Amino acid sequence: MELSTLSEKLKNSEYIEQEPFAIAKALAAIYNNSDSQSTSKIQELVLRAMDKYECFGDSKSIIDSLIRELGLFPYLNKESLSIRDMLAVEAHKACIGQEEIYFHGPQAEVYYKLISGQSVVLSAPTSFGKSLIVDALIASKRFNNIVIVVPTISLIDETRRRLSKFSPEFKVITHSLQSKSDKNIFVLTQERVLEEDFVGEVDFFVIDEFYKLSPWADGGNRCSLLNEAFYRLYKKCSHFYMLGPNIQGVAGDFIENVRFEFIKFSFSTVVTEFHDLSSNEKENTLVELCDSIDGQTIVFCSSPARANTAAELIASNISFEAHEDALKLADWLADNYHDDWVLTNALRCGVGIHHARIPRSVSQYIVDLFNAGKIKFLVCTSTLIEGVNTATKNIVCYDNKINRTNIDFFTFNNIAGRSGRMFKHFIGNVFLLAPPPTEQLPYVDIPVYSQGPDTPESLLVNMDEGDLTQQSRDRISSITEQSDLELSTIRNNKTVEPIQQIEFAKVLHINFDNWLPELLWRGYPTYDQLKFICGLIWDYFEGRKIGNRSVFSASQLAFKIGELSDQKPISLLIEEAIAYKPEEQVDVIVSRILDFRRLWANFHFPRLLRTIESIVNSVLKAKGVKSLCDYSAYSIMVENYFFDSSLVALEEYGLPLEVSAKFQALLSSEGDLDKALAALKNMEEAFGLNEVDKSFIARAQVGI
Template identity: 35%
Template sequence: MNMQEILSYISRIDYIPLEKSFALSKMCSQLLGDEKTESRGREFVIRMLDVWEKIEPKTHDIWNDLVEAAGLHLYVEYKKLSGSSCIRHEYFRSKYLPNIYFHEEQMQLLHILNSDNSLILSAPTSFGKSLLIEEIIASKRYNNIVIIQPTLALLDETRKKLNKYRKYYDIVVNTSHISKRENVIFLFTGERVVEYQNFPKIDFFIIDEFYKLSISRDDERAPILNLALYKLKKMTDKFYMLGPNIKSIPSGFTEKYKSKWHRTNFSTVAINVKDVTEEQKIKKKEKENKLFELLTKLHEPTLIYCSSPGKANDLVSKFIKFINEKGNTKNSNNSDIKDLIQWIDVNIHRKWILRKALEYNIGIHHGALPRHISSSIVDLFNESSINYLFCTSTLIEGVNTSAKNVVLFDKKKGPKFIDYFDFQNIIGRSGRMYKHFIGHVYKFYPEPEQLELNVDIPVFTQTKAPLELLIQIEEKDLKTKSKEKLETFKQQNKEIQNLLKRNAGVQIEGQLEIIRMLQKKFNYYYPLISWTGIPNFEQLFTVVTLGWNYFLKESESRGGVYSAKQLTFLILKYCKLKSSKGLIESMFSSKYWSDKILDEDERLQKVIHSVFQIIRHWFDYKLPKLLNVLSEIQRYICEMKNKTPGDYTVLANLVENDFLPKHLSILLEYDVPASAIRKITKYFKKELSFEELIIELKKFNFNKVKLIPYELNKIKSVIK
């Protein structure tokens, strides 16, 4: 029997008798004994673990020994070991995490991390890369640690996982939080690392999904992540960078930064990949029906990958209709789901598609959702309260879920086709160490051409580094060609050079063009740029237009906004209404949207998505960043002309903090909805540090406030 025949045999029969189990174990042992076939032998072991109840019990000890021989010590039944096997197995026990055993390669990597060397790791999703992070933190070896995550979903997952270490470490998630404790974990995006000016001595840093350092993947945030790496590398030589499916890193990087590069395909789960349809030009409706028929047969947690939020919403709507036509009804009795539905009814809209979906134990996850909702959806899915989760790439990039099945329904990520790296990332979400031995992938398209990812690190190579990155690199670290590229920058006066450096990551040419324009037509621009607080339309439109025309790259996302004028109108409307619900109601009833989409339900879904996309893309980060940069520029020009400057930071802070007091807005980072924070604001007027706020919240009598259950539970999750 070849491997395929063996796998087919063990999946279809109900019992593996003694002789057959012996024969299979002998074959598995031979595979494990040969370096060329060892990975196949390990997969064989994993697949046998998945059918453990079928195996003749008298041969369990043999298979248990093979589990150990495969290096899968996390799956070994240690009570059945004896003598040297038992002693050898104990070697792989975690020193700091209770009831955790590492597999063979994890232990090798821990030795590197515990040495004087740093580690750069490429390993599959199911390797257990993040478990090494927790071992480092649990060891308390380092006083101050920085962890960089690329997405809010990953930040939330990591924060929840590390919450148990709050007695020893203060966990800082916001740049306004200045910790006074000796031991701190900074949990930031690359942007926040660059912005934060109050780091103590950093002992160790971690960059998750480090392939995002690469400029070649056309990620607009890559230069800032490189700058974060450069900044942290100046503070400490010890680091751990991790990511999946990476072929190589730049030559010379490990030597310069005293690190080890480790690439492996070691996996703790096996994956079955099945083609749902072989037809390349299948009709849209037929394809959707095939998906819905498939989903009704899958009864374990299932992720459905969609190319965009709009596609996810559309599919969910059609799936609910399909379920109803089959005679199925709403079946959600979960109290957490009911609490979330109640919050949506009060704060968004009773007819929102996600609200409808939750009644059928269906979830939606994408980058435009309010942060606390995204977090709740992932929690409900991991608890199996949600059966089906329609998601985009925001959940695929690094977030660990309890998905047994992944359905690859679309072949695009936004407007672009997914490449082989994306494909591997998506299918890697199926199966879960300790939870599902086998992951199942159902794909509607052939896999892309196998082109592996070579990660360039421009802050090191400097070959593709943009000027915005090069100006932040110290003279002694610049290569000859980089110095030549900076000649124009060095011709600027020192004040302008310092201004451009402070405005990290923002287009240099755009900033210089604005400076030239304001200097040339200062008398015209002065009344339009010298405002503080909330400006009038003409003033804000002038400033937003400057940012729109000179800072945004051609390929950069506009977050659902089509012009500077539209963005100006939305900002002022948001300042007046101060809530997403108010903005939704205003836009839904506007003449523009009423004329554009006649069908009320379709219009409602489009408006809700548009509002959330604009809030997440513009108001949460991009707009405050642009306002702060433009505020610096106008200050420089006004002071040079001996005129009183404006100050845009007031508006930037109001929008970024959701019009909440700054000392309370930090609760947004802990998944507390703004609606709950507004209800308690009058009781916490005094400015408090985060630690003081938590102490006061623990003493607070919440019976004074009319919090609905969802809001109360979110606050209690922070203070428990």
């Protein structure tokens, strides 16, 4: 029987039930006569057979033997194994706490290499189960201090929840506001790894989505920071595991300077079927597809605006009864944000939205509803694809771009790999509403070792001089040999380019006497001093280019920063903005307010304020001025919207500020996150809360 014929028969239950032995026998014959080049095709056929497993009747034993031969041990029925199969399965068993898990063949290969002390860089499909290896390594009790570097804060929360099963033996630390224990699992973004170097000793470290070390994946400041995080961790510990989706290999001097083994598997535990629905009428095609599709579906879009539009399109054209939990969340959003927000309306129609402009705790809640089958459609951007480990039966590629850039084959694979899930969906569907990219996998170049002409100067200046090439020393000589600003100051301001810092220091030297009254303050600034700082940010740190255009001038930035101290609820800010500009769309207003809080207040303003403070103090010291400025208290207050920092940190645990602010007296802990977490964990029935408030609290309590 030919492969194509067999593949078609395996899609039809009636065919299999009519001749189960013949089909099982044909599968075994193809396997026995196959070579290494055709293994992936054989595996696809066996996975299709597993999707129709019950149709094989007495011939299931043949399918079981093929499952074992292919190393798909997690899929074997443990209660009806032959002695031979049982021995094979036992060799692939691991205990994670009270749970017994079974590796498939390639998983076991990677695990045993790592447990023997080998460092591994693993490239494998999304469905491979790369994270399970991390869990098994922790359970081995070989390591006391483990660092896991993840690309997003969303993955911090997800990973923390997964690893909470290792408490109380290990303390899971996600924030520098927490204290360390004897045995720790640090789950951090690259920025937090470098934050005041609070990590300490390291026995083993993991970098998830390691391809982001390469400039082609993220050519901005985060690539530089991730490279420095790897560099600093490797100085402490040479034993590591880097994991990510399919790439061709690792390139450059990293191979010569770091001891590791690169392992690439195309091994998949699900089958992905592609359906080309490319059309000039994408909107109609999307509506028709969603109206007829069976099973939960993720719709990938290029940007938040596109995701909002697609969600509105589905919600307004598909007759689908929303689950009561989605309706309750919609009512909560109407009360705390606005009744006409696109997300509120979408949820009322059973459609979820996930992108960076939605508050983190709300996004997490929506993913939970989707994973629980309470939302059928989840419209998303790359923030879900790259930042959250979720899977679905169907993926719809509505766009083939991220923002305005065409996606490459690597990113396309990452998106498509979200379809299907072990033990739930053996067959995943990818519907293409836009043409896919050309098949070409990239190499990962790691600039901290290659030190090519494109390696960021902000990375080079933070490396030890002995690790720099002569070319790199020459490149940064204008930074290391200048006298306008101390090198230690430049190094401490990791998120700001060195040249930008030096240029500001030069201007500060020139205008020193005139600017000093506006800069020499401690604690809280006057409003004129705040406006002056905002002007510096706007003029010398490219303020007009950051914050996603949520602020249009330096004076508006000062006003909005000053307004934060009023602690107005977001719903009131939205009402005021609508009253000021009634002709503007509600979605535009909500996005701008949320962007300002997330990008300006919580990130850009505090980091640039700290940068200006350090540069001003460096110049003051150089000029012999004994009195220094201190913006730290104000920086912390702005960063936390003038609430206790522990309350805002709880947002990462899934508790919105709208809920935690109701319990300030109980949860505020002067920045001690451990105390706030303990108070949250012990919180009992709270009066005056609606069901969604209580659900947020219950969700946040899980895994503490």
